[in-house]
Amino acid sequence: MDLPSAARSGLLPALVEAHTRCGAIDASEAGRIAAGLRMPAALAWEAASSFPDFERETARGAEPVCVGPACLAAGAIAGPGQVAVECQHRCFEAPAAGEDAPFPESAIRLAGPLLAPEDTDWRGLDAARASGRDGVLAGLERSGLRGRGGAYFPVASKWSAALARERPLALVVNAEEGEPGVYKDRALLCRRPRRFVEGLAIAIEALAPAVTVIFLNGRAQGAMESMRSALESHGDILPAAPRVVRGGGGYVLGEETTMLNAIEGRKPVPRVRPPFPVESGLWGMPTVVNNVETIASLAVIFREGAAAFRARGTAAAPGTRLLSVSGAVARPGVYEVEMGVTIARVLEMAGGPAARPIVAALAGGPSGGFLPESTFGTPLLPGQLHATGAALGAGGLLFLDSPAAVRKTALYLAEFNAAESCGKCTPCREGAPRAHEMLASGNKAGLEDLLEVMAVASLCGLGQMAPGPIRSALHFWPELFA
Numbered sequence: 457m458d459l460p461s462a463a464r465s466g467l468l469p470a471l472v473e474a475h476t477r478c479g480a481i482d483a484s485e486a487g488r489i490a491a492g493l494r495m496p497a498a499l500a501w502e503a504a505s506s507f508p509d510f511e512r513e514t515a516r517g518a519e520p521v522c523v524g525p526a527c528l529a530a531g532a533i534a535g536p537g538q539v540a541v542e543c544q545h546r547c548f549e550a551p552a553a554g555e556d557a558p559f560p561e562s563a564i565r566l567a568g569p570l571l572a573p574e575d576t577d578w579r580g581l582d583a584a585r586a587s588g589r590d591g592v593l594a595g596l597e598r599s600g601l602r603g604r605g606g607a608y609f610p611v612a613s614k615w616s617a618a619l620a621r622e623r624p625l626a627l628v629v630n631a632e633e634g635e636p637g638v639y640k641d642r643a644l645l646c647r648r649p650r651r652f653v654e655g656l657a658i659a660i661e662a663l664a665p666a667v668t669v670i671f672l673n674g675r676a677q678g679a680m681e682s683m684r685s686a687l688e689s690h691g692d693i694l695p696a697a698p699r700v701v702r703g704g705g706g707y708v709l710g711e712e713t714t715m716l717n718a719i720e721g722r723k724p725v726p727r728v729r730p731p732f733p734v735e736s737g738l739w740g741m742p743t744v745v746n747n748v749e750t751i752a753s754l755a756v757i758f759r760e761g762a763a764a765f766r767a768r769g770t771a772a773a774p775g776t777r778l779l780s781v782s783g784a785v786a787r788p789g790v791y792e793v794e795m796g797v798t799i800a801r802v803l804e805m806a807g808g809p810a811a812r813p814i815v816a817a818l819a820g821g822p823s824g825g826f827l828p829e830s831t832f833g834t835p836l837l838p839g840q841l842h843a844t845g846a847a848l849g850a851g852g853l854l855f856l857d858s859p860a861a862v863r864k865t866a867l868y869l870a871e872f873n874a875a876e877s878c879g880k881c882t883p884c885r886e887g888a889p890r891a892h893e894m895l896a897s898g899n900k901a902g903l904e905d906l907l908e909v910m911a912v913a914s915l916c917g918l919g920q921m922a923p924g925p926i927r928s929a930l931h932f933w934p935e936l937f938a
């Protein structure tokens with residue numbers, strides 16, 4: 457059975473509203489929502505109970521204390537009157553406590569064209585409008601822009617593939633940013649929202665989508681308020697107001713097909729591909745999914761010109777990108793760097809070690825891996841940085857200053873991936889918890905085989921990449937897990 461899409465797509469906004477009002481959503485509340493939407497209660501509860509944020513009673517009166525990887529490495533622990541919460545994406549001030557707050561300008565440590573002070577005109581949009589759809593696609597092609605979400609797929613190719621279907625299409629902005637240790641899209645939305653709106657206008661100009669959705673992390677209150685304000689102030693440059701949808705938690709929600717299911721009011725789990733979203737995505741429409749940094753980069757490209765964009769970075773990976781730098785460095789925060797910069801140079805820009813010498817960097821968070829200081833000459837480029845798993849990913853870089861911190865972080869990430877597994881496929885659902893147990897106990901017989909099965913047989917990136925932190929930690933620091 458399928459339901460009219462209009463009714464079903466009202467489910468997630470209704471769940472978010474109920475969670476805000478009630479603190480948690482139980483089956484009876486889901487049933488009331490379902491009745492209002494004229495959908496079966498079982499379908500509403502199936503979706504609601506799959507979002508981790510909706511199950512939990514909001515900790516009223518208790519102060520949230522972040523125990524994400526950067527805060528954990530900084531010694532975070534919840535005391536009396538406090539409650540431990542997952543990464544609050546404020547790693548630049550680890551250990552972080554309190555509610556979500558607007559991203560501070562002071563945590564932007566290095567600005568390039570993307571994070572430069574905002575302009576007062578719309579020169580990028582004007583240039584895009586003057587060149588038309590074909591001109592925008594040609595400009596994108598010349599710029600060499602690759603998506604900044606982690607897969608680094610060429611943006612011009614993705615747009616062309618969706619347009620080639622010659623059907624009404626959807627544009628979805630991925631502002632979920634649920635990866636622990638990453639906060640650069642929050643920085644953009646809070647501090648440079650006008651640049652994001654200009655980029656969005658350029659994308660809409662070229663793609664002429666039938667529907668535009670911005671999917672925002674449900675806990676990113678500061679980014680939500682800043683973006684809403686920018687859309688109110690500058691929305692006149694958009695042909696129609698985009699629909700803004702907030703999530704309900706879960707790392708896998710950042711996976712694009714999971715996000716499409718969530719927007720449609722379905723259980724937030726990945727879809728089997730093919731078809732890919734550019735073929736059949738939101739409500740079956742060809743769908744372009746780009747993240748906030750990718751969208752904002754459009755404003756830079758059409759303002760400065762494709763050649764200027766291409767002059768930065770490397771031939772294969774042009775432009776700048778935002779890094780979320782955290783951990784044991786003197787100046788954690790967001791750094792706009794040219795693609796291809798080395799980890800050693802980033803460490804130097806971040807002021808070097810805060811106290812003790814740095815022994816390792818975690819690149820790519822739960823879907824990446826650890827690198828020892830001896831490899832810090834590695835350039836940060838799309839794809840794997842080391843065969844054991846480290847990857848540039850969404851641009852998270854956590855510096856650690858002791859082997860004990862490496863062990864603690866590796867165990868945290870193994871447990872995190874197990875907890876975040878949506879359970880749809882067996883290799884990840886059964887493999888991730890078992891891999892965590894084996895790593896923690898030191899009984900590693902068969903662990904490498906298990907990791908290999910997870911990497912090749914899991915349905916989505918969460919299970920496929922979860923072996924990275926384990927493999928890399930074991931490869932470089934086997935003595936920590938004996």
Ligand code: SF4
Pocket residue numbers: 708725726876877878879880881882884885914915916917918919920
């Ligand atoms: S790999 Fe994990 S998160 Fe992805 S579909 Fe399978 S069980 Fe779900």
